[in-house]
Amino acid sequence: MINTKLLEYALHSIRRRFWQRGVVVLIFSLLVFLLISVFSIAGSLRGELLNNLSSLPEIFVQKIQGGRQVDIPIDHAFEIASIAGVAETQPRVWGYYILPGTDVILTIIGVDPELPATIKKYEQSIAHLDIKDAASQSSFFIAGEGAAKLLKQYGYEATLNLYSHQGKQIVLSRLGLFISDVRMETNDVILVSENSARELFGTHPYKATDIVVRIPNPNELETVKQKIQFMFPDTRIVSTSDLKAAYDHIFNYRSGVFLALLMTTFMSFFTLVIDKGSGISLDERREIGIMKAVGWSINNILTIKLYESLYIVLLSYVTGLLAAYIFVFEFGAPLIIELFTGASRLKPELTLTPYIDVKLLVLSFLAIVPLYIFASIIPAWRASMIDADEVMR
């Protein structure tokens, strides 16, 4: 049970040593802030990428020539579709487009609104749009919400002017917005008609950028990959699990770098804790002596030290946690995010999806809170074991 008078004394004690305790709160908050910020960014990015991967087909087939990706003949799709275990294939025409005079990079995907596969892929995203209307006019574009906002900044709202590889202007009118749970997708993706995409990127009518292959049974994935490779030796076959492994490598590497940096911070923190553990100020020792002399037990003294350290460490933890959450998910983690995504100023900028890793919160709490409490209580206990008479003289 909480002794309210001892709690009151503990809080008063913190107020009396405001600056001294304030520095500790500041250091702790900063530590929690850094720790939670870095791991929240990594977690959010990883979550977003994995979410993105889950919306992708199982396999991409790309044609490789001279070590570079080139357009792939569309008829490969029909041959791949004949492999047992393949549910569906779809040639895609897509590419990146740098908006002239800006640093905006858009992902332009050509879609055929009449194809069942297109409707299936985007049925949630464009369900609110009149697809038949889109089919009747080939010069449409459907922008993701983030991409639409970005385009608006450059004056493109109802229409979008693009330039083909031959410099020909292509004017597209906006059909609407597409909605997706994957923020990375809505941020930079523009859907256009397949014809517009072909014109824009100069893709031959019998060729595609790549072919996506859907394989419903994951156990058949490797076999299908081998069969495609055997059938078309000049192709590269990328599965979503390969992409996931690549992303994991990147994040494990970057998180590792941060872990090394944080270890340095932690070392400083431990030094502080050890320093604190080695003793308390003469004034505090004297105060403990006076308390004992007027009838406080060692237990009473340790209780106020427990209240005091709990208050300080919890305040620091909550402050650091809230600051990290606001910094990362409200302000987009300026400076720190560049360490993850690179320092390029390319647009659209990535918006981090709010993400809470309970395991991280529990681990960071357990790594910091008990340590500080012990570091506060042990010197107080040592001081309270000395004769009050000796401390007061």
Next chain:
Amino acid sequence: MISLKKINLNVTDRAGRHIMILKDIEFEIASKEFVLLLGPSGSGKSSLLSIIAGLVRPTSGRVEIDGKSISQIPDQFSAAMRRERIGFIFQKFNLIPDLSVVDNITLPLYPTDLTREAITERVNPLLASLELSDMADQQVNLLSGGEQQRVAIARALINKPDIILADEPTANLDEDLFQEFLSILDRLKSLGVTLILSSHDQRFSELDLFQSVYHLKKGVLSHP
């Protein structure tokens, strides 16, 4: 009644030498008795009072209060005994400088079950009787020596003790404040408490306030 039986206190200095502080101290103090313990600095007066208060454990021997030994009891019991029965006035007052007058006075009551209202009811008359009401919320490090001493006395009285231990209470006071302290001692007498006062100040021995006077020299007690 307080009984001291064969109290010895030895300490070891940094060089590892054994130093005798108190030797075979033995005397009894009746309830409501005023006892004066006279001796020069370094004679062991403060150590003896600390042993009586249970703040220091003797090397051998024991202190009994009303027949119960307090010398070897666990911390929580000796703390409770100090809190409930003893008021201690220290030589250097030993106040907490950045606490207010009221907070210093009520310090012994924080670990008790008394409510905030009960504490206020107890502290207000004490503030008034020691003329501290006007400075109740002031930090004690801003007070004069005499005022600080009154705060220390109020703190010793707040738990309504039946034993008061005063260690060189006038060491830092001028003549006027000495006289003021004597009037406070008169008031304590009327409260019916037991008082053990240690001092090197011979003026105390001239007073008829004390029923017993002991002399302590180099840790050895003598009764004149």
